Amino acid sequence: MSKITEAAIKEICASCGNDRDRLMDVVNAVQAKAGCVSDESIEAIAKQLSCHRVEVESVVSFYAFLSKEQKGSVVIRLCNDVVDKMNGVDAVAKAFEDELGIKFGQTTDDGKITLEYAPCIGMCDQAPAALINNEVMTYLSTDKVKEIVKNLKACNDPAKLKHRLGDGNNASEMVHSVVHNGIRKKGPVIFADYDKEAGLKNALAMSPVEVINEIKTARLRGRGGAGFPTGMKWEFTRAAEGKKKYIICNADEGEPGTFKDRAILTERADLMFEGMTVGGYAIGADSGIVYLRAEYAYLTKLLEKILQDRRNANLLGKNVLGKKGFDFDIRVQMGAGAYICGEETALISSCEGLRGDPKNRPPFPAQKGYLGHPTSVNNVETLCCVGRILEMGAAWFAETGSKGSPSTKLLSISGDCQMPGVYEFPFGVKVSELLKEIGAENAQAVLVGGPSGQIIGKADYERTICYDDLATGGAVVVFGPERNMLEIAAEYMEFFIEESCGYCTPCRVGNVLLKNGLDKILAGKGEPGDLAMLEELGNTVKTTSRCGLGQTSANPVLSTLKNFRSTYESLVKESKDGMQPMFDISAALNDAETIADRKSVIFKN
Amino acid sequence: MSDKITFTIDGVEVKAAKGQTILQAADEAGIYIPRLCNMSGLIPYGSCRVCTVIVNGRPQSACTQPAAEGMIVENETEELLTHRKNIVDMLFVEGNHYCMSCEKSGNCELQALAYRFGIAAPKYPYMFPNRSVDATHPDIFIDRNRCILCARCVRASRDLDGKGVFEFVGRGPNKSIAVNANARLKDTNLDITDKAVDVCPVGAIIKKRVGFAVPIGQRKYDTKPIGSEIEAQNK
Ligand SMILES: Cc1cc2nc3c(=O)[nH]c(=O)nc-3n(C[C@H](O)[C@H](O)[C@H](O)COP(=O)(O)O)c2cc1C
Ligand code: SF4
Ligand code: SF4
Ligand code: FES
Numbered sequence: 001m002s003k004i005t006e007a008a009i010k011e012i013c014a015s016c017g018n019d020r021d022r023l024m025d026v027v028n029a030v031q032a033k034a035g036c037v038s039d040e041s042i043e044a045i046a047k048q049l050s051c052h053r054v055e056v057e058s059v060v061s062f063y064a065f066l067s068k069e070q071k072g073s074v075v076i077r078l079c080n081d082v083v084d085k086m087n088g089v090d091a092v093a094k095a096f097e098d099e100l101g102i103k104f105g106q107t108t109d110d111g112k113i114t115l116e117y118a119p120c121i122g123m124c125d126q127a128p129a130a131l132i133n134n135e136v137m138t139y140l141s142t143d144k145v146k147e148i149v150k151n152l153k154a155c156n157d158p159a160k161l162k163h164r165l166g167d168g169n170n171a172s173e174m175v176h177s178v179v180h181n182g183i184r185k186k187g188p189v190i191f192a193d194y195d196k197e198a199g200l201k202n203a204l205a206m207s208p209v210e211v212i213n214e215i216k217t218a219r220l221r222g223r224g225g226a227g228f229p230t231g232m233k234w235e236f237t238r239a240a241e242g243k244k245k246y247i248i249c250n251a252d253e254g255e256p257g258t259f260k261d262r263a264i265l266t267e268r269a270d271l272m273f274e275g276m277t278v279g280g281y282a283i284g285a286d287s288g289i290v291y292l293r294a295e296y297a298y299l300t301k302l303l304e305k306i307l308q309d310r311r312n313a314n315l316l317g318k319n320v321l322g323k324k325g326f327d328f329d330i331r332v333q334m335g336a337g338a339y340i341c342g343e344e345t346a347l348i349s350s351c352e353g354l355r356g357d358p359k360n361r362p363p364f365p366a367q368k369g370y371l372g373h374p375t376s377v378n379n380v381e382t383l384c385c386v387g388r389i390l391e392m393g394a395a396w397f398a399e400t401g402s403k404g405s406p407s408t409k410l411l412s413i414s415g416d417c418q419m420p421g422v423y424e425f426p427f428g429v430k431v432s433e434l435l436k437e438i439g440a441e442n443a444q445a446v447l448v449g450g451p452s453g454q455i456i457g458k459a460d461y462e463r464t465i466c467y468d469d470l471a472t473g474g475a476v477v478v479f480g481p482e483r484n485m486l487e488i489a490a491e492y493m494e495f496f497i498e499e500s501c502g503y504c505t506p507c508r509v510g511n512v513l514l515k516n517g518l519d520k521i522l523a524g525k526g527e528p529g530d531l532a533m534l535e536e537l538g539n540t541v542k543t544t545s546r547c548g549l550g551q552t553s554a555n556p557v558l559s560t561l562k563n564f565r566s567t568y569e570s571l572v573k574e575s576k577d578g579m580q581p582m583f584d585i586s587a588a589l590n591d592a593e594t595i596a597d598r599k600s601v602i603f604k605n
Numbered sequence: 606m607s608d609k610i611t612f613t614i615d616g617v618e619v620k621a622a623k624g625q626t627i628l629q630a631a632d633e634a635g636i637y638i639p640r641l642c643n644m645s646g647l648i649p650y651g652s653c654r655v656c657t658v659i660v661n662g663r664p665q666s667a668c669t670q671p672a673a674e675g676m677i678v679e680n681e682t683e684e685l686l687t688h689r690k691n692i693v694d695m696l697f698v699e700g701n702h703y704c705m706s707c708e709k710s711g712n713c714e715l716q717a718l719a720y721r722f723g724i725a726a727p728k729y730p731y732m733f734p735n736r737s738v739d740a741t742h743p744d745i746f747i748d749r750n751r752c753i754l755c756a757r758c759v760r761a762s763r764d765l766d767g768k769g770v771f772e773f774v775g776r777g778p779n780k781s782i783a784v785n786a787n788a789r790l791k792d793t794n795l796d797i798t799d800k801a802v803d804v805c806p807v808g809a810i811i812k813k814r815v816g817f818a819v820p821i822g823q824r825k826y827d828t829k830p831i832g833s834e835i836e837a838q839n840k
Binding site: 043 | 649650651652653654655657664666669671687688691692695696698699728729730732753754769771772773774775776777778779780783784785786787
């Protein structure tokens with residue numbers, strides 16, 4: 001791989017207007033071209049954008065898809081999410097190592113292929129899956145790996161690896177991917193047929209305040225997880241002082257087990273853009289940004305094409321659909337591999353060319369968001385709901401669902417069930433009903449809302465999915481009777497450790513301590529006092545963390561401590577060594593034992 | 606005094622000017638809210654979380670949360686003390702803190718907080734991370750073993766010195782303090798007179814050749830606990 005020249009970097013920076021705020025685009029482009037953002041590149045970028053080199057280094061070191069070290073021209077990122085592990089990713093991983101002759105984290109001697117792990121890439125319903133550069137490979141097996149590696153060695157072109165293309169737009173020229181939509185249950189709102197443009201036309205016939213009132217009457221709440229009333233968010237953003245305003249669509253979908261936005265982006269992007277345009281009109285914004293996770297880069301061509309079609313049809317641009325004074329356009333901002341960037345203020349940081357650190361609140365994005373301008377961040381699905389509400393009316397929208405949670409919710413269902421995929425269920429559906437429908441009636445446990453949600457057991461299966469009971473941004477992962485729920489919890493803690501931004505103490509340190517405590521128990525070295533210690537520690541992390549990540553990251557431990565207590569209790573025993581809870585004496589003696597080349601006489605196990 | 610905000614901390618009425626944080630108002634009222642990353646004169650950062658208080662039933666960091674009329678703040682409760690001790694414990698085990706040989710001992714805010722909270726030894730297992738020391742600068746060295754990632758140096762260098770010598774790299778547990786140079790501190794424009802050199806709460810940024818000028822036993826927190834200077838105003 002040839003190194004990038006300073007001239008090439010100059011060109012990249014110039015194409016981004018030498019704008020420091022667009023650092024993400026610059027470093028993404030350099031990484032794509034050179035396979036790394038080296039020290040020399042960092043220096044050159046800083047010079048070009050007139051900023052400190054350490055700022056650039058700070059950003060590069062934050063995102064998983066960026067690296068200072070040279071990567072191969074082909075990077076294989078094998079998803080090692082819990083669901084992939086349940087589907088045999090370990091054998092697949094070994095096959096990759098054997099076929100390539102390298103370990104994970106390494107690059108082949110010829111510098112061509114790098115092998116890495118990635119957290120959930122949004123393909124749990126077709127796991128094990130991997131990203132090979134921007135191409136997605138699904139349903140991996142050891143045989144498939146052999147074929148993939150053989151082909152890569154022959155042609156070094158990931159685009160040539162695809163055989164059978166997926167359904168719907170996946171098969172289109174724009175996407176050209178083997179991914180399946182996996183839409184198993186269509187409901188009235190998202191995947192039903194709809195009258196294109198009707199929603200936007202109706203909105204433009206109303207005043208912005210009337211549009212907001214319509215959304216409020218529909219009682220639409222955010223579909224991204226937090227469930228904040230969308231109408232209220234828009235009202236605040238509209239009321240906030242500022243000449244320029246932004247609406248941002250959160251397409252970062254990173255919560256392990258969530259892939260419903262993937263289906264929307266593939267099949268209903270037009271509806272999503274329509275909802276965004278309505279939102280722009282309602283809050284008084286002239287610009288929209290779609291923050292797309294790097295894992296979904298295979299969808300960018302499709303999204304850009306739809307945006308262009310919309311511009312051509314005057315659904316975007318100057319005086320949208322002839323509405324005087326309403327100018328609105330949308331751009332796509334690529335992420336670079338960071339779950340935390342789904343958090344709305346971290347997302348804004350990332351859009352501004354910064355590390356994906358969340359911001360202090362107040363001020364809230366509605367007051368001071370992107371580049372200090374009032375900003376509304378809305379989930380992909382939320383924006384689709386907006387389009388349908390404006391088309392069909394608030395009363396229609398509230399017809400389905402439960403009392404406190406009107407309408408439907410897309411659920412991404414995976415794990416130990418017969419029919420994984422995307423389902424549109426009315427809010428208020430019982431977990432037991434859902435399990436029946438997906439073919440998972442023998443489930444031992446269900447993860448509702450992803451690792452930041454709750455791991456529930458059979459006792460809770462009559463509870464309902466809605467904002468007032470079991471809330472979820474869309475992830476439902478099912479665990480069969482043979483799974484070890486403590487191991488699963490430990491896996492999810494590992495995810496949070498990897499994905500914490502590291503800004504605040506409880507999340508940066510506490511999650512590591514929680515995981516270590518859990519590992520000790522799993523190794524059979526736990527004692528009864530450890531459980532109270534873990535509970536207290538988990539509560540500190542939950543209570544004192546700065547953002548939603550840390551405020552929910554202890555949930556795998558806390559919810560299993562609550563719902564699978566007997567599993568913990570069967571593993572812990574009174575300690576004989578009289579050590580502090582959570583302290584693992586054998587681990588602590590490891591180094592000394594290696595140096596002494598003998599085992600401790602006193603602490604034998 | 607119509608532009609003053611009135612609220613309560615643990616039942617005590619406190620006045621604040623508009624725009625003041627809970628922590629600033631508490632300081633003026635002689636009420637000590639423990640803190641580490643916060644420092645007057647620097648933009649509030651909200652990273653250590655030691656200043657966590659309960660505001661109208663919800664946890665907030667006192668150093669970043671603006672005071673508002675009628676808010677009910679809880680500060681000295683059993684629950685919050687537990688959380689704060691746990692956080693201090695975390696900071697100790699996350700790094701390598703050998704207080705007995707540290708030049709900052711007695712002036713260190715982390716150590717002082719531990720003493721104030723009655724922590725003799727952290728209850729979590731030490732992590733013993735591998736961290737680097739940079740002693741290339743003629744007048745100053747960084748010992749990352751003791752860094753608590755509070756960003757005081759980052760903020761002081763950027764906002765007070767107008768330089769931007771420090772910034773963080775990496776994320777999560779791999780986050781560390783870096784300098785604005787290809788590799789070393791000596792290649793930056795950090796100067797011994799910079800504000801950034803004086804703000805470190807722990808012994809991570811240390812001036813050379815002034816070690817132990819004040820003997821241990823006579824240092825800032827050797828005689829009076831941290832926070833007592835604030836509480837003294839209350840007497
Ligand atoms: C760690 C973290 C990750 C998140 N990831 C996402 C995400 O991928 N997509 C999303 O829409 N919201 C995500 N959220 C929630 C957003 O912060 C925000 O609430 C949401 O985008 C608002 O849109 P909504 O009101 O339409 O749900 C995340 C929150 C946290 C704390
Ligand atoms: S809670 Fe975690 S992700 Fe959020 S700011 Fe703190 S360290 Fe970062
Ligand atoms: S070096 Fe000192 S001031 Fe800078 S972040 Fe570390 S502890 Fe804070
Ligand atoms: S002092 Fe408030 S978070 Fe550190």
